[in-house]
Amino acid sequence: MMQTTWSRSLIGGLVTALPVILIGLIIWLYAPLYLMRIAFAAYVNLLIVLGLQIFMGNSLVANLGQGAFAGIGAYSVAILATPIAMKKMSIPDAPFGLADIALHPALAAGAGLGIAGVIAALTGLVIARLSGEAATIVTFSLMMVVHSIFIHWTDLFKGAQAFFGIPQVVGLPSAIAAAAFAIVIARLFKDSAAGLQLRASAESLLAARAFGVNVFRLRLIAWIVGALMCAAGGMLYAFFMGTINARAFHFELVMTTLAMLILGGMRTVSGAVFGCAVLALLLEAIRSIESGVSIAGVELPQLLGLSGLAMGAIIVLGMTFRPRGIFVRLELDELLRRLPGRAKPASSKEGQRA
DSSP states (O other): OHHHHHHHHHHHHHHHHHHHHHHHHHHHHHSOHHHHHHHHHHHHHHHHHHHHIIIIIHHOOOOOOHHHHHHHHHHHHHHHHSOHHHHHHHOTTOGGGGGGOOOOHHHHHHHHHHHHHHHHHHHHHHHTTOOHHHHHHHHHHHHHHHHHHHHHOHHHHOTTSOEEOOOOOOOHHHHHHHHHHHHHHHHHHHHSHHHHHHHHHHHOHHHHHHTTOOHHHHHHHHHHHHHHHHHHHHHHHHHHHSEEOGGGGSHHHHHHHHHHHHHHOTTOHHHHHHHHHHHHHHHHHHHHHHTOOEETTEEOOOOTTHHHHHHHHHHHHHHHHOTTOSSOSOOHHHHHHTSHHHHHHHHHHHHHHO
16 A cells, blocks of 8 residues: 555656656757756746745745755855865855865765755754744744855855856756656655645644644654755756855745745645746746836836736735635646546446446
8 A cells, every 4th residue: 555655656746747847858959048047947946846845835834944945055065066276266264174175066965965954954953843923933034044144154155245166067957857856756755654644733733743643753854855955956056057146045035936836836746836837937027028128119118126026916816816826735647637538437337337
């Protein structure tokens, strides 16, 4: 039975990942360079949204700290993998002799995941005990604390200036592969015993505890796994762009990824993927309008800040009219199995047996 559930979850994750892979490959093979950059950013956001879904979607505990772990992942590989000659120019006074260390990008990524995992475990000891407004405030505070460290520890993080010279060793295929892997991991976690018990505790915390469910342990596991996924997204971003800035992991990233999760439906992995895709397309269309466009010969003025207004409107309207998102409980593969054409054979067999 357990093997059957695992196989069904794996197949379900692959079904959800398939359109993500196909669309990404089409863009990689045929789209111009600027569209590849836009697609890469969307896949990085998808990793972060999936990290949010693993913790927030299963526990229903608010999380506004995803930007902190994306930044930790990005700055970890930036500090560890940037060539020594570049670091002598950008962070010559880095503590702990880090200006004289340059790791292979793969080793730097592994070390970055380790750093993010340790920080996630330590912060999770507090956050896993919280619910409601307290969790929202603490996770938001975590993001603010990490951002302040990035800004004010200039010897290591360069403050508000850009950290440059990071090896550009990944491309769109790497982001596609990482996103597909993350989708499968998120689905396997959701359908695992830990994910099932965590969702049950979200419905009734007292009942779950009465049945002996260790809610604190489950939340801690989900928090760490989600944080590692967010950190992986930050690493991909750093290795693709070659330069990073603390602003990239601050409030705008938090609100964008949160809106994506709310729009698609935080309770399902398919919802996280769908919300990310729809909002990425919508925001790109809005950004093209922000700078001013010509429609039927009429020149529209610049509408700076329109994308931020749109994100706020999506969150408000989504929470008002569709608070549980587009994909409420059923995943894409589960919806496909419920199509009328697929239900007919079973009904006919039942009729013959009757």
